[in-house]
Amino acid sequence: MGSTEVVFKTTEWIQQVRSRIQTAQSRQKSYADKRRSNLEFQVGDMVLLKVSPWKGVIRFRERGKLGPRYIGPFRVTTRVSKVAYRLDLPAELSQIHIIFPVSQLRKCLVDDSAIVPLEDIQVDDSLNYIERRVAILDRKTKTLRNKVVQLVKVQWQHRKGSEWAWEPEEEMRDHYPELFSDAADFEDKV
Numbered sequence: 001m002g003s004t005e006v007v008f009k010t011t012e013w014i015q016q017v018r019s020r021i022q023t024a025q026s027r028q029k030s031y032a033d034k035r036r037s038n039l040e041f042q043v044g045d046m047v048l049l050k051v052s053p054w055k056g057v058i059r060f061r062e063r064g065k066l067g068p069r070y071i072g073p074f075r076v077t078t079r080v081s082k083v084a085y086r087l088d089l090p091a092e093l094s095q096i097h098i099i100f101p102v103s104q105l106r107k108c109l110v111d112d113s114a115i116v117p118l119e120d121i122q123v124d125d126s127l128n129y130i131e132r133r134v135a136i137l138d139r140k141t142k143t144l145r146n147k148v149v150q151l152v153k154v155q156w157q158h159r160k161g162s163e164w165a166w167e168p169e170e171e172m173r174d175h176y177p178e179l180f181s182d183a184a185d186f187e188d189k190v
Contacts, residue, residue, distance in 0.1 A: 039102045041085055046073040046108040049087065049100065073108040136172075136179055137164060154179070 048070035075088040083102045138153035150169040173180055
């Protein structure tokens with residue numbers, strides 16, 4: 001075998017290896033692209049920011065066992081490039097760079113009616129939401145196996161609006177006696 005033949009065979013093998021590598025790369029790219037979606041945000045959209053598992057929540061907020069994967073929502077202020085956006089971050093996150101790649105963002109579907117201002121929320125000592133009771137609308141008697149329970153239909157006012165529920169009269173008298181001063185007028189009407 002001459003030296004030219006060795007060079008020719010070696011060059012042929014190198015080309016064959018390169019073509020196989022190119023085929024494998026394109027196959028892997030097609031698999032990866034199936035899972036990816038092109039994310040684009042408009043200025044003013046609300047997005048969630050992915051918390052880096054490497055840095056954890058330590059950098060963003062309080063530390064804990066069950067930390068959030070995403071924090072936010074934050075408003076997109078400008079589009080820096082095709083894959084990067086500038087966010088409007090609160091003052092507590094001022095130490096973080098405000099431009100993020102699309103891979104760190106997730107679209108947040110915000111329903112403006114579901115957002116409750118923090119000032120409107122009232123909680124008790126055990127951190128349960130306090131609902132205001134408005135009035136007693138009706139009364140009824142429910143007969144159980146060996147017990148008769150007096151129920152009152154109470155109208156509640158809470159953050160999403162107004163609704164009513166049947167509650168045991170005894171519990172309502174213990175917790176909300178002010179409702180039953182108006183209930184005496186209701187009984188007179190009935």
